[in-house]
Amino acid sequence: MRIQGHLFAWLAVFLLAVAVVYGVWSKEPVGTTALFLSFALAGMVGFYLLFTARRVDVGAQDDKEADVADDAGEVGFFSPHSWAPLLLAFGSALAFLGPVFGWWFLFFTLPVMFIGLWLWVFEYYRGENQTQ
Structure with missing residues (x-):
């Protein structure tokens, strides 16, 4: 979960840079707003993943020496069918x-x-x- 959090954090930094450059260069408000909102969304997801990674056990995806079989087993609870x-x-x-x-x-x-x-x-x- 930590790796995914870092990926989203770096994506947020990239989107912020793109939003600033796009906004200054094009002076087009709709695309600039969409890029800033994309930055905010990626930042929120990255913050959530990094915040949650501190409170849960280290998963197999965070261990560089892990095998595929280390992540096997029960994935979680899923609701039964519901209308x-x-x-x-x-x-x-x-x-x-x-x-x-x-x-x-x-x-x-x-x-x-x-x-x-x-x-x-x-x-x-x-x-x-x-x-x-």
Whole structure:
């Protein structure tokens, strides 16, 4: 995780330099803003990875003497199938159509979004996934 953090940090430095040169040279605000936002995004990801790398065990990708087999085993916990993200995405897609058809359309789409979000957040508190 540490190597990835350094890669994103260097990418952020590169994007900052490119944004400054592009902004001074072209004087075009949209591309300059996009490059500065890309710098910020790469900086946030790099900071998160470096910050988290200090708190977790050293992975096989951080050891230069590691073999491929050293990283084998359980990768992590993945949620079982769930229909809630699909319902949330459907409600969000309909909500983005609200400005097209009229703001009244949000009256019908916001409940669908909130039900999907509610089901997704609380899916481990009911049914077969309920924690004891």
